């Protein structure tokens with residue numbers, strides 16, 4: 001055991017399914033509020049009270065009204081899902097941590113706006129610090145990288161692809177400048193050669209390595225040996241006809257290239273939405289087939305990349321570290337190898353983005369606690385793609401998912417903070433105009449607002465994220481404990497499902513894949529039934545584990561013993577090439593698949609109490625599988641009795 005171990009008790013971090021920690025929560029909430037109220041009182045104590053007792057008494061009627069409405073809505077909230085319960089085995093949500101909620105509550109009272117470091121001197125600093133904690137956990141060099149909090153993974157992914165686009169055009173802008181000013185300037189090509197930038201074709205300039213894209217302006221400024229070289233460069237970028245931010249994505253067409261983004265068929269739908277918003281268009285996202293584990297197929301990726309036509313330019317390749325539906329982890333290390341091959345053989349590179357909105361926190365399992373030497377806990381999980389997540393140029397991670405922090409908290413991490421400079425927007429009220437030159441990254445240690453998509457944003461989210469990671473540290477014996485037991489729970493559920501026995505021998509239950517992380521997908525199969533009939537059975541099972549019925553009636557949670565979620569494998573998303581093997585193994589045909597799709601049940605196993613509950617003989621996963629078998633039998637047998645119901 002590592003010596004700090006006993007200071008990090010997982011049971012203390014959450015309220016508990018029965019509000020076991022209600023006492024201490026009440027104390028802390030009270031303390032935060034008292035402290036805040038005193039802060040107000042002590043600010044200019046000689047200022048008079050504005051509201052006297054007599055006047056406050058006259059407010060009773062309004063407070064009664066508030067009470068009524070509040071009671072109404074508190075009562076309504078009970079119709080929500082019991083996310084905290086070990087019986088909730090459904091979506092990517094669970095308990096929220098005590099420091100997450102307390103931090104948010106404190107931040108909410110003070111209500112700083114992190115769009116501006118001037119308006120939020122405390123919480124912008126916390127946001128930058130929280131970003132560094134996360135970037136360090138992911139394996140980035142925290143002096144070179146830059147991270148900040150977003151409203152979620154969607155905006156984080158969008159910033160990544162936005163900067164992939166912005167940085168693509170730096171060499172093109174510089175080449176134009178060098179031609180106009182007759183400057184001979186050597187540029188490093190992806191295959192290791194170097195060449196006068198004026199002679200490099202635009203299709204190559206668009207696909208230099210990120211490092212070279214970002215080095216070029218600095219090297220050119222140095223070569224010019226002039227004090228105002230930076231200003232001159234910035235001005236020339238501002239007026240360049242190849243400034244993609246100013247001129248728009250029509251530039252790609254103007255120079256005769258077609259921009260594409262490559263990502264697996266299992267991509268979160270936000271990637272298409274982003275391509276749409278960034279002006280590329282949904283169709284420029286090229287879906288790559290997946291293997292039987294729903295991981296991006298490397299042979300297919302390689303074929304697509306090496307087979308790119310000369311007029312296509314890869315804006316970015318996205319690896320998904322924990323797909324939303326299956327929890328599958330893409331082979332990032334092999335994607336990186338493919339990139340190296342592309343650089344060598346085709347003299348082109350691309351921006352590599354890791355969408356680790358779901359799986360990013362698994363990397364806590366690779367982080368030693370300070371002063372820890374025994375390496376304990378290391379054997380629990382091995383996934384080199386998670387381990388080497390820092391190979392990516394940018395990483396999305398969602399603290400509001402496996403960070404157990406309240407919404408909204410997503411984080412985008414950029415490996416090289418210089419990238420972010422190409423997002424800078426100048427709003428007179430958020431940017432200090434006296435700040436250093438355009439290329440000076442020191443401003444990124446203090447300000448966030450000028451470099452991001454969002455405007456006003458809660459400092460409270462920064463406080464919540466900071467306080468959580470300070471007190472539940474991002475290493476194997478801190479946050480890693482939650483992650484480890486969640487992975488163990490998923491493996492156990494996987495095993496229980498595969499061992500489940502039905503009395504009716506026509507029935508079985510199958511898992512979709514062995515989970516890479518903590519999402520388990522499964523379905524009930526009735527031997528001899530069509531895919532359509534099977535979908536009906538599984539939809540029926542889903543309805544018994546959900547508050548939403550097909551006819552959209554909303555039920556109350558009290559009479560539901562367990563909750564699961566569902567997903568559908570459909571031909572619009574998954575090609576037959578990707579899922580054919582799996583469907584055939586269930587006994588279905590391609591025609592059936594194309595017509596019906598496959599309805600599957602999905603359980604995200606992330607409740608922090610699943611392990612601890614065993615100590616009091618509560619075996620929630622065992623009970624769930626038994627219950628599932630019972631319900632599925634009932635539903636399937638009623639279908640056998642009246643097949644016309646389909």
Ligand SMILES: *Cc1c(COP(=O)(O)O)cnc(C)c1O
Nearest residue numbers: 152153154268322324355357358
């Ligand atoms: C959840 C998720 C997103 C989107 O994140 P939001 O926080 O919902 O915006 C993106 N990618 C993946 C893989 C996700 O799981």
